[in-house]
Amino acid sequence: MASLWEQKCQPWLSEDGSIYSKTDTAPAPSKDFVQIYITPNEIYFRQWKIIPPTRADANQQPVEMKCTYEEFPDDDGLRESISRNLGEREVSYVDRLIAGQIDYPNRLPRKILLRIMFNLDLTSIAKLSQVNKQFRELGGCDALWSKIYMEHTTQPVTQELLMLTDQKGWKEVFFMNKLQLQRNLRRQDPKPPKEKSSFFMTS
Numbered sequence: 572m573a574s575l576w577e578q579k580c581q582p583w584l585s586e587d588g589s590i591y592s593k594t595d596t597a598p599a600p601s602k603d604f605v606q607i608y609i610t611p612n613e614i615y616f617r618q619w620k621i622i623p624p625t626r627a628d629a630n631q632q633p634v635e636m637k638c639t640y641e642e643f644p645d646d647d648g649l650r651e652s653i654s655r656n657l658g659e660r661e662v663s664y665v666d667r668l669i670a671g672q673i674d675y676p677n678r679l680p681r682k683i684l685l686r687i688m689f690n691l692d693l694t695s696i697a698k699l700s701q702v703n704k705q706f707r708e709l710g711g712c713d714a715l716w717s718k719i720y721m722e723h724t725t726q727p728v729t730q731e732l733l734m735l736t737d738q739k740g741w742k743e744v745f746f747m748n749k750l751q752l753q754r755n756l757r758r759q760d761p762k763p764p765k766e767k768s769s770f771f772m773t774s
Contacts, residue, residue, distance in 0.1 A: 576671065580611040583678050591668060597656045605656045607665070614643055614665065616652055640669040677705055688715055716741035726752065731759035 580590045590609050597603040602621040609615070619633045638646045643665065654662050668674075676684070688696055688709060700710030709715065713736070720741050726732065735755050736744050747755065 574611075577611045579671075579673070583673060583675075584611070590673070591665075593657070593661070595657060603656075607653060607657065607661065609665065609668065613637055613639055614649070614669070616649055618652070618656070643669060677703070681709070684709055685712075685714055689718060693719075711740070711742055713741045716745055720745045729756075731756045734759045 584590060585592060587608075588610055590611055592606070592608045594604065594606045597605050597618070604619040604621070606617045607615070608617070615635060615637045617633045617635045620631060622631070636649045636652060638649055643649065650662055653665065684706075688699065691699065696710055696715075700707045717736070721728075723745070732744070739755075744752065744755075
């Protein structure tokens, strides 16, 4: 029978059965790939050594370390490996996760998060964008700011405006003052080609 923690994790499990998974590159000068993988019961840390193919040990298997939730607070080797390769903040995140603090907002689908942000005022969007990398990306994306632009301005959506947003993004265009916007729109307006002069011979 599943424990209460396993039941709590069940709706948030990925297809691979993890409650959390992250793959990254180890800090320079190392080029190794590292992964942390957490199930409802265990914590895994894997490291793939990037070795020149000419070396005899080039085909070695990834190094794997694992422990249970109960063992992790005292597993100095695993904690140090995670900290060295992914940072101390990652260790703190794992500590909070195995203590039952699931970061629910970060696990919601992108469409749901955008729908939430659509209903916030500009100040709240700015504050939410400072929470983490995911919300920073959402807080600056065109899907969000194109909708905000349509709701807050009366500027008609012309071909020149679309060309400008392709170059600068909807967020930057939204915060342009009217003079800046008009100046930039004029730069997008294609000028008609000049007619060539024709010369006719007369008899």
